[in-house]
Amino acid sequence: MxxxxxxxxxxxxxxxxxxxxxxxxxxxxxxxxxxxxxxxxxxxxxxxxxxxxxxxxxxxxxxxxxxxxxxxxxxxxxxxxxxxxxxxxxxxxxxxxxxxxxPKIHYKFTSTLASRLYYKAIMVSEISTQEPEHRILRILDYFKKNNDPQITSSKTYKVELTRQQLADLTGLRVETVIRSIKKLEQKGELLIKNRKVYR
Amino acid sequence: MxxxxxxxxxxxxxxxxxxxxxxxxxxxxxxxxxxxxxxxxxxxxxxxxxxxxxxxxxxxxxxxxxxxxxxxxxxxxxxxxxxxxxxxxxxxxxxxxxxxxxPKIHYKFTSTLASRLYYKAIMVSEISTQEPEHRILRILDYFKKNNDPQITSSKTYKVELTRQQLADLTGLRVETVIRSIKKLEQKGELLIKNRKVYR
DNA sequence: ATGGATTTATGATCAAGATCATAAAGCTAG
DNA sequence: CTAGCTTTATGATCTTGATCATAAATCCAT
CATH class of the missing domain: 2.60.120.10 (Jelly Rolls)
Incomplete structure (x- = not known):
């Protein structure tokens, strides 16, 4: 910043x-x-x-x-x-x-707060109305976009989060995250290569 | 503003x-x-x-x-x-x-965004980790403080929200809100006078 | 005034995700 | 190298809040 x-x-x-x-x-x-x-x-x-x-x-x-x-x-x-x-x-x-x-730095912070508010608005709505798989995909996509903004949406992104962290970010339990991730892999929404998640 | x-x-x-x-x-x-x-x-x-x-x-x-x-x-x-x-x-x-x-107006908006971020941080954490009664009290206290900032915490505040709105603010269903509110009344956390909630 | 919409209410049942138990695989500090 | 964490994994069971059904009370527009 x-x-x-x-x-x-x-x-x-x-x-x-x-x-x-x-x-x-x-x-x-x-x-x-x-x-x-x-x-x-x-x-x-x-x-x-x-x-x-x-x-x-x-x-x-x-x-x-x-x-x-x-x-x-x-x-x-x-x-x-x-x-x-x-x-x-x-x-x-x-x-x-x-x-x-x-003033420019000030504006940059205003803009940062706005982005964070956007993320929170999405997460709170997700957590209150969406199912585990949906929530997990949201978090993955958010991290993909945020940590690697220039990545093409088609290219796979390596998720550097543990199952437990994903659980604590989405309000789920670790077992639910593990099971949901497996289902998402079966559906082709993501990849698991020796325990690492790719999206 | x-x-x-x-x-x-x-x-x-x-x-x-x-x-x-x-x-x-x-x-x-x-x-x-x-x-x-x-x-x-x-x-x-x-x-x-x-x-x-x-x-x-x-x-x-x-x-x-x-x-x-x-x-x-x-x-x-x-x-x-x-x-x-x-x-x-x-x-x-x-x-x-x-x-x-x-610049002063700009700062005021920065400050407003910060407050809203605070509210969202609290709500998302509440919704992901807390039980219905806890969540409902949070919302009630938030509205009390926000709509009537100079109210003394001891004085009762009339909640101008329907049960459905409370549900949609907390990620619960209307029946759960109705039942939780009743329990909260029994516990003395709030008052219900002809269908209106007071906190 | 009145008929339809909205809000509050309550009981019965269900199901998704939490919880509990256990274990294997992988990582890491000494 | 290895003992002890940490992380991933999986099955069984439980519980809470959702869902479904129904109805009474209240509000409100005409």
């Missing part, structure tokens, strides 16, 4: 997180802007029984957790490193100042 | 819609900025079997359907008048020009 030079000049620092480490917790106040430099960060919720829902997975260059900086509310979810990661951290004040001084 | 005077000066026109009439359809390109002047507009999706999911309900002063104006994608849902309504309509170009010339 923001390039490294600008981040450094604005006073951002690069923080390291070990796999499984938490960056911030649901319900706390947002003080920083975060942007992934290396690794993978997920935002998630746990219900009382420990069932997880993954709000999003963020990779290199992607920012996350900004919405509470723009409006007055607490984090709606946790942030946690999926693998060892490095993340830019910039204070709320400096971040907002940077936006004020750079 | 934007005051009437500014809307008029920017070239907005006031359009009337009858109850049930559609303003735009899922999958089409966004050409206008919309803001409710009077009445009530909902954005929704229908699945193949006709089951509805309500993305949001927008009342006086609220804007809706802006996200696709900021980023390059089609409408993720339909917009439909719940009751007879009047809606400001402003072309995309004029809207974006207005934002460019008024």
């Amino acid at each position: 923001i390039d490294n030079e600008k981040l450094l000049n604005s006073g951002a620092v690069l923080k390291k997180y070990k796999r499984g480490e938490q960056l911030f917790e649901e319900g706390t106040i947002a003080r920083y802007y975060y942007q992934v430099h290396a690794g993978e960060i997920k935002m998630n919720n746990y219900n009382e029984e420990g069932k997880e829902y993954i709000q999003g997975i963020f990779v290199k260059e992607k920012s996350f957790g900004e919405p509470p900086l723009f409006s007055d509310f607490k984090y709606p979810a946790n942030a946690e490193a999926i693998i060892d990661s490095e993340v830019w951290q910039l204070s709320k004040e400096k971040f907002l100042k940077l936006l004020e001084e750079n | 934007i005051d009437n005077e500014k809307l008029l000066n920017s070239g907005a026109v006031l359009k009337k819609y009858k109850r049930g009439e559609q303003l735009f359809e899922e999958g089409t390109i966004a050409r206008y900025y919309y803001q409710v002047h009077a009445g009530e507009i909902k954005m929704n999706n229908y699945n193949e079997e006709g089951k509805e999911y309500i993305q949001g309900i927008f009342v006086k002063e609220k804007s809706f359907g802006e996200p696709p104006l900021f980023s390059d994608f089609k409408y993720p849902a339909n917009a439909e008048a719940i009751i007879d309504s009047e809606v400001w309509q402003l072309s995309k170009e004029k809207f974006l020009k207005l934002l460019e010339e008024n």
Whole structure:
């Protein structure tokens, strides 16, 4: 989102997180802007029984957790490193100042929020009205488009998500995902080559 | 969001819609900025079997359907008048020009998108991991806070939503909502006075 | 006022996906 | 190399919310 030079000049620092480490917790106040430099960060919720829902997975260059900086509310979810990661951290004040001084960057964030809203609108509607197979295809297509935007729709994309992650992204259980994926393979909607899913 | 005077000066026109009439359809390109002047507009999706999911309900002063104006994608849902309504309509170009010339208004929209993202993050997590009663309370509390922000949390708020609307907002069926509401009343979480719900 | 539409209500039954149990295959840190 | 995680896999059973059927109460337009 923001390039490294600008981040450094604005006073951002690069923080390291070990796999499984938490960056911030649901319900706390947002003080920083975060942007992934290396690794993978997920935002998630746990219900009382420990069932997880993954709000999003963020990779290199992607920012996350900004919405509470723009409006007055607490984090709606946790942030946690999926693998060892490095993340830019910039204070709320400096971040907002940077936006004020750079209308184009500001607009870029507005546009990013809009895209994320689009993704959420689709997922919430999918989860509330669609069947497992339908939901899974949606997520796969979303990741395909997002992680490899220039891919031709005909070419196969290797899904770098575990069955469990697919479950936590779609609100299903891992067994249901495993069984649905098999059915989808039989229907020719995707490919499984030694346990990896291709779409 | 934007005051009437500014809307008029920017070239907005006031359009009337009858109850049930559609303003735009899922999958089409966004050409206008919309803001409710009077009445009530909902954005929704229908699945193949006709089951509805309500993305949001927008009342006086609220804007809706802006996200696709900021980023390059089609409408993720339909917009439909719940009751007879009047809606400001402003072309995309004029809207974006207005934002460019008024950084404060631009920031206000960024902030609005952030809030909406917060709501969606909560709902998608609720729907994917929580039980009917929990989901319903969330929606009720959201509407309470949103439609009557200065209300003290102790005072009761009259819910102006039908059981069917509650179902379509939470991804449940109307019978489940009716039964859950009754249980919630028994537990003292809400009140039912001649069929109206108070929270 | 009244007849049709909408909303709320309730009981019976069903089915999809969750849950539980178990295991094999694959990966990884020491 | 190997012990212990992690991930994938599969069958059996259960449970919750969906579905189906029916009806009463309320609203509303003419």
